Amino acid sequence: METDDLSAQIHSLDPAIGLRAVGALHRLAEQVEAAQVRAARRQGWTWEQIGDALGVSRQSVHAKYRE
Template sequence: MVDISSLPDPEDPETALAAVIALRRLADGLERRAVRSALRQGWSWARIAQALGVTKQAAHKRLSDIVASDDSP
């Protein structure tokens, strides 16, 4: 878990906004790896969506390219 007390102070926008970008990239990567693992374990898109707190359609639209990338050699 990330200790939010160690995050940059928003009063330093340059550092804080750089941290926002880094956190988004980290979260996106973790999400994609977790979804790939869930799909390999036989999870449905409905179950993945529920775990992410979004609709099935939203999860599939945003992350369905994971399935295609897994099919490549």
């Protein structure tokens, strides 16, 4: 999905289109978050540092991403 297409969907007056865009954004955000957590761990970041950067507790980010 291209950015312009997604932008148009987000601003659509049709809730079915807008809600599908919201779902796509949630999936994309989860993928980006997971990739960045992996990168941070590879660089030696602690779970506390990652949690702080994400605005969540270290326990919640660790529970979500521990391997």
